[in-house]
Amino acid sequence: xxxxxxxxxxxxxxxxxxxxSPLNKISYSNRGKTLEDDLNETNQYYLAHxxxxxxxxxxxxxxxxxxxxxxxxxxxxxxxxxxxSTTDYNGVYKGKYIDFEAKETKNRSSFPLKNFHDHQIxxxxxxxxxxxxxxxxxxxxxxxxxxxxxxxxLGFYWKRMKDGGRKSITLQEVESSSEKITLGFQPRIDYIKxxxxxxxxxx
Amino acid sequence: xxxxxxxxxxxxxxxxxxxxSPLNKISYSNRGKTLEDDLNETNQYYLAHxxxxxxxxxxxxxxxxxxxxxxxxxxxxxxxxxxxSTTDYNGVYKGKYIDFEAKETKNRSSFPLKNFHDHQIxxxxxxxxxxxxxxxxxxxxxxxxxxxxxxxxLGFYWKRMKDGGRKSITLQEVESSSEKITLGFQPRIDYIKxxxxxxxxxx
Numbered sequence: 001x002x003x004x005x006x007x008x009x010x011x012x013x014x015x016x017x018x019x020x021s022p023l024n025k026i027s028y029s030n031r032g033k034t035l036e037d038d039l040n041e042t043n044q045y046y047l048a049h050x051x052x053x054x055x056x057x058x059x060x061x062x063x064x065x066x067x068x069x070x071x072x073x074x075x076x077x078x079x080x081x082x083x084x085s086t087t088d089y090n091g092v093y094k095g096k097y098i099d100f101e102a103k104e105t106k107n108r109s110s111f112p113l114k115n116f117h118d119h120q121i122x123x124x125x126x127x128x129x130x131x132x133x134x135x136x137x138x139x140x141x142x143x144x145x146x147x148x149x150x151x152x153x154l155g156f157y158w159k160r161m162k163d164g165g166r167k168s169i170t171l172q173e174v175e176s177s178s179e180k181i182t183l184g185f186q187p188r189i190d191y192i193k194x195x196x197x198x199x200x201x202x203x
Numbered sequence: 204x205x206x207x208x209x210x211x212x213x214x215x216x217x218x219x220x221x222x223x224s225p226l227n228k229i230s231y232s233n234r235g236k237t238l239e240d241d242l243n244e245t246n247q248y249y250l251a252h253x254x255x256x257x258x259x260x261x262x263x264x265x266x267x268x269x270x271x272x273x274x275x276x277x278x279x280x281x282x283x284x285x286x287x288s289t290t291d292y293n294g295v296y297k298g299k300y301i302d303f304e305a306k307e308t309k310n311r312s313s314f315p316l317k318n319f320h321d322h323q324i325x326x327x328x329x330x331x332x333x334x335x336x337x338x339x340x341x342x343x344x345x346x347x348x349x350x351x352x353x354x355x356x357l358g359f360y361w362k363r364m365k366d367g368g369r370k371s372i373t374l375q376e377v378e379s380s381s382e383k384i385t386l387g388f389q390p391r392i393d394y395i396k397x398x399x400x401x402x403x404x405x406x
Contacts, residue, residue, distance in 0.1 A: 053329045055289050058263040061279065076264065079279040086258050090293060092300035095334030099295070126256045131298030 035104045035139045035146075038188040039089065045187040052192055054091030054098055060084050086123045087134070093195060097132035099124065100191075104139035110168040111138050113161050121158050124151035133198055137181070137191060138174065148194040149178035238307045238342045238349075241391040242292065248390040255395055257294030257301055263287050289326045290337070296398060300335035302327065303394075307342035313371040314341050316364050324361050327354035336401055340384070340394060341377065351397040352381035 036056070046052040065078035087101040101124075103115040116136070124134035134151035156177075157169045169177075179194040239259070249255040268281035290304040304327075306318040319339070327337035337354035359380075360372045372380075382397045 047329065050332065053326075053333050053335070058261040058285075059266075060261040061264050061266075061282070063262075063264075073283055076279065076282040076284070079264070079282060080276055081279070082261075092302070092330055092333045092335035095300065096298065097295035097300040123256070126250065127295055129253065130256050130295045132256070132295035 035102050039102055042187040042189045046192065052091060052093035054089055056089050083117065085119045087120055093192060096199065097127065098195065099127045099132055099134045100137060102137040104141045106141055108140065108142050110170045111174055112168045113158060114167065121155060125155065128152065133195060144183065146181045146183065146189060147174050147178040148181055148191055149174065150198060153177045238305050242305055245390040245392045249395065255294060255296035257292055259292050286320065288322045290323055296395060299402065300330065301398065302330045302335055302337045303340060305340040307344045309344055311343065311345050313373045314377055315371045316361060317370065324358060328358065331355065336398060347386065349384045349386065349392060350377055350381040351384055351394050352377065353401060356380045
């Protein structure tokens with residue numbers, strides 16, 4: 001039996017991780033529980049301090065069967081996870097529309113592009129066409145390094161993959177084409193500082 | 204047995220409507236199936252024609268139990284509807300953040316405020332504070348009259364209720380404090396035209 005706790009994450013026994021894998025494989029938000037928690041806390045901080053209004057969208061579910069017990073709440077008895085057609089987070093900052101996806105990997109040397117899918121890349125392109133701000137927040141969970149990459153940059157690596165190139169972004173490429181976000185206490189992941197840089201560059 | 208089809212809606216037998224009532228009572232989006240369909244079509248039109256990128260958020264669900272059958276998709280076996288903490292629709296139009304809720308009533312003479320809840324009113328206030336555009340689209344299903352009311356106006360009637368006043372907005376008040384949206388073919392509910400008016404007034 002081995003304990004691993006260098007990265008501040010809760011210890012999850014291997015058996016439990018295995019059990020969770022069907023959800024992880026289809027890459028819904030549960031993949032990055034810690035990243036999601038940190039971002040939700042950050043967004044609550046932004047809301048409470050009047051900085052921005054950004055929320056995570058609910059996980060899309062296809063409901064098949066609902067029961068209506070007498071004198072109690074409706075119970076969903078059969079439902080399935082659906083693939084999201086957009087990104088997970090959106091909201092408003094200084095009047096501007098903000099839209100992003102957050103993903104993490106256990107890889108140390110590259111970020112696999114399978115964390116995203118065509119619909120999301122397409123969605124982010126549309127956002128940029130309408131003068132919104134779209135990006136991804138990616139986390140290397142082994143080192144807890146977090147980066148913000150603009151959707152334009154991500155689109156570049158996506159196209160490279162579609163053209164037959166590599167299916168991931170190397171760590172060196174991530175470092176050179178995105179902004180690192182220093183982890184803080186409050187807010188935990190202060191990504192709005194990097195959004196300010198994007199706004200300064202583009203508007 | 205009576206058939207009613209003056210308003211182009213599918214005929215739903217009374218028994219079926221009764222069965223659906225638990226969902227309606229807690230005022231989730233299923234209440235206004237037709238309004239939701241029309242808005243989704245409209246948003247698809249806006250997207251396809253490069254006018255705006257606006258999506259409906261998934262219905263928020265509290266998942267309690269998930270089964271992972273071998274060689275097939277994860278099945279949610281127990282889940283409950285949660286109250287939304289935000290509005291149902293948001294997106295970007297001409298770089299601006301757009302946020303709205305859509306509700307309908309069978310009432311003819313007034314729009315009941317119980318269609319909304321505190322969290323949503325609060326959320327819309329935050330959006331306006333951050334220079335986003337927030338409003339509600341309300342539909343009187345008996346007459347198929349659809350109106351767009353700014354969140355500031357809705358906030359006025361909400362406050363009147365909280366101060367002990369009436370729990371609804373009279374049809375006359377709706378008519379005088381919001382913009383009527385003429386039903387079209389494509390797009391069905393062309394609310395962006397009214398958003399243009401809001402932008403012209405406020406920005």
